[in-house]
Amino acid sequence: xxxxxxxxxxxxxxxxxxxxxxxxxxxxxxxxxxxxxxxxxxxxxxxxxxxxxxxxxxxxxxxxxxxxxxxxxxxxxxxxxxxxxxxxxxxxxxxxxxxxxxxxxxxxxxxxxxxxxxxxxxxxxxxxxxxxxxxxxxxxxxxxxxxxxxxxxxxxxxxxxxxxxxxxxxxxxxxxxxxxxxxxxxxxxxxxxxxxxxxxxxxxxxxxxxxxxxxxxxxxxxxxxxxxxxxxxxxxxxxxxxxxxxxxxxxxxxxxxxxxxxxxxxxxxxxxxxxxxxxxxx
Amino acid sequence: xxxxxxxxxxxxxxxxxxxxxxxxxxxxxxxxxxxxxxxxxxxxxxxxxxxxxxxxxxxxxxxxxxxxxxxxxxxxxxxxxxxxxxxxxxxxx
Ligand SMILES: Nc1ncnc2c1ncn2[C@@H]1O[C@H](COP(=O)(O)OP(=O)(O)OP(=O)(O)O)[C@@H](O)[C@H]1O
Ligand SMILES: [Mg+2]
Numbered sequence: 228x229x230x231x232x233x234x235x236x237x238x239x240x241x242x243x244x245x246x247x248x249x250x251x252x253x254x255x256x257x258x259x260x261x262x263x264x265x266x267x268x269x270x271x272x273x274x275x276x277x278x279x280x281x282x283x284x285x286x287x288x289x290x291x292x293x294x295x296x297x298x299x300x301x302x303x304x305x306x307x308x309x310x311x312x313x314x315x316x317x318x319x320x321x322x323x324x325x326x327x328x329x330x331x332x333x334x335x336x337x338x339x340x341x342x343x344x345x346x347x348x349x350x351x352x353x354x355x356x357x358x359x360x361x362x363x364x365x366x367x368x369x370x371x372x373x374x375x376x377x378x379x380x381x382x383x384x385x386x387x388x389x390x391x392x393x394x395x396x397x398x399x400x401x402x403x404x405x406x407x408x409x410x411x412x413x414x415x416x417x418x419x420x421x422x423x424x425x426x427x428x429x430x431x432x433x434x435x436x437x438x439x440x441x442x443x444x445x446x447x448x449x450x451x452x453x454x455x456x457x458x459x460x461x462x463x464x465x466x467x468x469x470x471x472x473x474x475x476x477x478x479x480x481x482x483x484x485x486x487x488x489x490x491x492x493x494x495x496x497x498x499x500x501x502x503x504x505x506x507x508x509x
Numbered sequence: 510x511x512x513x514x515x516x517x518x519x520x521x522x523x524x525x526x527x528x529x530x531x532x533x534x535x536x537x538x539x540x541x542x543x544x545x546x547x548x549x550x551x552x553x554x555x556x557x558x559x560x561x562x563x564x565x566x567x568x569x570x571x572x573x574x575x576x577x578x579x580x581x582x583x584x585x586x587x588x589x590x591x592x593x594x595x596x597x598x599x600x601x602x
């Protein structure tokens with residue numbers, strides 16, 4: 228069957244998609260990134276850590292097929308294999324949905340670690356979709372991460388929260404606590420970037436945000452209608468018809484796997500043209 | 510109120526329709542569970558019962574039963590796969 232695929236040992240890389248602030252695009256990004264990785268041939272699983280809410284299943288379009296969830300597995304009510312939902316579009320993509328009925332405390336460090344260890348045996352990439360905030364659920368999502376994608380909008384409270392999350396990543400994770408381990412590799416994914424508003428000076432530009440956060444940039448995702456469409460139909464944006472957003476996510480995914488991809492940032496190629504022509508004030 | 514209301518309606522993206530359909534199906538199931546999202550809660554127990562029932566006749570492991578579900582508008586289907594030990598089934602090599 229897929230013997231040649233199976234023979235290659237799994238990479239087992241754990242990547243958390245986190246942000247602090249809510250509604251910035253974590254789940255959208257977790258769906259797009261995991262689908263993008265799978266599309267490139269990597270065995271990928273995406274886990275919903277947002278216990279009590281469960282949104283990833285809808286974004287991935289598998290909401291009608293959920294039987295068991297992450298918490299069932301942690302509590303021993305179901306085996307991991309039974310809870311994993313195999314994506315219908317990409318055979319090397321799986322989804323581990325979360326529970327709607329339990330509370331966040333059901334996520335124990337030991338339970339999460341056991342599930343992740345088992346997934347590492349089979350998957351190249353394990354994408355953890357974090358809940359908003361910096362409480363227990365978010366901490367569990369980031370604790371075992373090798374890498375972090377800090378989803379940030381070019382907006383003051385989002386940047387501030389990203390900064391706090393970067394602080395937690397460098398102190399409250401297993402890698403931070405283990406002597407001699409490399410730090411969690413954190414990168415910023417700037418989403419909902421609106422070139423017109425950057426141009427008019429209403430929105431901070433990419434450089435502004437990076438200067439403040441001082442971590443590498445994984446990519447810039449434009450504000451895009453394609454995102455709403457994709458979520459309406461339950462398809463990760465990279466599996467829907469091509470758009471600026473899907474392109475931007477695909478570039479980000481390639482950077483995540485270590486490829487060098489030139490950064491194309493809409494609207495930030497002609498620095499200051501409008502400023503020079505019209506000035507900043509009214 | 511909206512001057513462009515007509516044009517908007519004409520061009521109403523079909524994806525919005527899909528979103529509404531998906532939500533209606535999902536929420537109907539979630540609400541019917543009594544509590545929020547309670548619907549699927551019996552599945553772990555159902556699975557345990559199935560394993561026990563089959564074990565009265567055949568020796569199977571807990572992982573040999575697989576439960577899949579597909580929720581639909583009119584009906585949902587529950588698919589239960591039981592992997593039986595090879596002495597019972599045909600000896601496929
Ligand atoms: N690039 C984008 N362009 C337009 N809309 C977007 C973009 N990214 C995300 N959105 C929209 O923003 C909203 C929030 O996105 P999403 O659910 O992914 O955020 P989240 O960070 O996971 O939220 P939460 O903190 O509640 O988990 C959604 O309606 C989504 O469609
Ligand atoms: Mg989310």
